[in-house]
Amino acid sequence: MEALLYLGCTVPIRNLNYEVSARLTAKALGITFRDLEEFSCCGFPLKSLNVEDTMVTAARNLALAEREDLDICALCNACAGTLNEVAHQIRTRPEIREKINQRLRPIGLHVEGKVRVRNFMRLLWEEIGVEGIRKAVTRPLEGIMLAPHYGCHYLKPSELNVGFDSSETPRTLSEMIGATGAEVVNYPSLLDCCGGGLLGMSEEVANAMAARKLVDVSKTGAHALVLVCPFCNVMYEGQQKKIAKSTGLDLKTPVVYYPQVLGLALGMTSEQLGFKLNRIKPASLLKIVEG
Amino acid sequence: MTKINLNRLDPQFKNRVAEQPGGEGLKACFACKACTAACPIQPLDKRYDPRKIIRMVLLGMKDQVLGSDFIWLCSSCYSCQEVCPQNVRFTEVMYAIKNLAAQEACIPPGLMAQRSLLRKHGRLYEVGEFENEKRLKFGLPPIIEHPEDFEKLLPDQSVGV
Structure with missing residues (x-):
């Protein structure tokens, strides 16, 4: 199976042992990770300041993944949780989806909430x-x-x-x-x-x-x-x-x-x-x- | 015990919290204290008491809540939210309260610094040659910053003044 590997901010800078071992073990078990260079922060660090800023920051990543038509696998619990939660809101609350898409328009993106987000362990549990x-x-x-x-x-x-x-x-x-x-x-x-x-x-x-x-x-x-x-x-x-x-x-x-x-x-x-x-x-x- | 001055309460405060995204469940609280019992912070710092914070909001103690240090002590572990029989979703209510505090410019400096980094780099840590050289040594692909979207995505004025 194939998934987009979402690294977040912390893992690829401070936890290379996590990243390198996740990539190696996934490959050995038949999971193909694809990297998406444009992925950025998940938005979680903004949540205390402005929940809507978190949602648009997360939605930007979700929209990029939708364009690739691939699900996301995130290594960090906070990234996976935030992306998953925002994807859920986009799918279930039309008024939030509308508001987020208004804010994504200036950067040429649109989100429907179609992408499934799992953390690495859930991917292993369900796929392997x-x-x-x-x-x-x-x-x-x-x-x-x-x-x-x-x-x-x-x-x-x-x-x-x-x-x-x-x-x-x-x-x-x-x-x-x-x-x-x-x-x-x-x-x-x-x-x-x-x-x-x-x-x-x-x-x-x-x-x-x-x-x-x-x-x-x-x-x-x-x-x-x-x-x-x-x-x-x-x-x-x-x-x-x-x-x-x-x-x-x-x-x-x-x-x-x-x-x-x-x-x-x-x-x-x-x-x-x-x-x-x-x-x-x-x-x-x-x-x-x-x- | 601190006296509450009724003339200084803001009866609209609870409505403002409830209107924030995530604040919707606030008024369903019937003060059972399951949240406080489940909270891992409360035994370590008595100032952070979920049930008490909800009571303060419902009473309209706006200045005492938004201007306090204790609202920033939530670890976002969701323990309170999981045990609530009224589906108040207190972890999300805390975000609603902190968002209002941020609008009133009561923000811990560290959080604003993170926001500035995000607007500038699209990530919490700036990525330079040093980081990518280290990644290369482990056979990992380089991280390339894509900050161009973030000034448009996160307007300067969406937080405080």
């Missing part, structure tokens, strides 16, 4: 499936314990995820981790928000939110926390040292992206999968896998 992943695995990650973190915009608002996953008892990421042969580790704060949304407003509150999960996961003995969102990564990987220092906790939890561990199970090397960009090295994980 857990069984498909399991069959493609050539190097099962036996002896590896991994803790999933979904992220809020992966699961919510739940009306955008009907038929995919549950916001209260999610399973898709966990099952796709299990398909790699690794053991899925459960922990009390599984559904916690990372706090990334307010890092710019109150670092103290944001860090306190992230700290609980880091403590829980470190107690489980998991080899890594598995993410699919660059904003969650800012908190769990980027802020981890600061959180450890301010709380006095002994934290050293490696943080990896799902396609990185999937890639290992598909037989790719840690170098190909960009592991050298992971700031807290998953050394024991890589030692078990690669020797």
Whole structure:
């Protein structure tokens, strides 16, 4: 199957390990990603200032995708959520569609909301499936314990995820981790928000939110926390040292992206999968896998 | 407890919030507090209390709401929205409130900086040679900025003064 790969602002600049591993694993599983150079910001960063600005910024990307007649696959949870939500509004609310198209006219675009937007995990879940992943695995990650973190915009608002996953008892990421042969580790704060949304407003509150999960996961003995969102990564990987220092906790939890561990199970090397960009090295994980 | 001066309340405030995109569900609130119980921010910073914010809006405490720091503490996790029995959609109501605050020019400086970057580059981070050289090392295609649409798409005056 073919989809337009939507990178957003953060992933292609700050999370090359996510991008490179997503591209490699998708290709290995028979998914063809096409790049669209004109894609820009999804509009989410404008939402607090002006919801309509967010909608037109998102709609610009949706209109570009419609011209290509291809669905979108977004790597970032916030991008996927925003594009999906705006596509939904355009489809279901004619007055909003009209208003957005008025504002798109000066740049020569028109949107109908025909394009389907999925995050990378939903694409894997629906197009490849857990069984498909399991069959493609050539190097099962036996002896590896991994803790999933979904992220809020992966699961919510739940009306955008009907038929995919549950916001209260999610399973898709966990099952796709299990398909790699690794053991899925459960922990009390599984559904916690990372706090990334307010890092710019109150670092103290944001860090306190992230700290609980880091403590829980470190107690489980998991080899890594598995993410699919660059904003969650800012908190769990980027802020981890600061959180450890301010709380006095002994934290050293490696943080990896799902396609990185999937890639290992598909037989790719840690170098190909960009592991050298992971700031807290998953050394024991890589030692078990690669020797 | 702070006293509320009835003469300084704005009875139209709730209507203005409800007219913003996303603010429509506000008046359905029956104050059950499920939102506050589900909120991960509230236990860490008592000033941010979803039910209380709704009450303040319904009472017309416009200046105390729009001029406050606490309205910017929502992490947009949708926990409140998921548990609401009245379909208030409080996460979206918070955006409606922040949009009004922005119109009144009560905006945290970081957010305005992001908007300026977006108008100039079409993205949150400027992409230069350095970034694309690094991408090339990983075999990734270059990112090319397409900012030309954004000055037309995001008018200078659509936010505050």
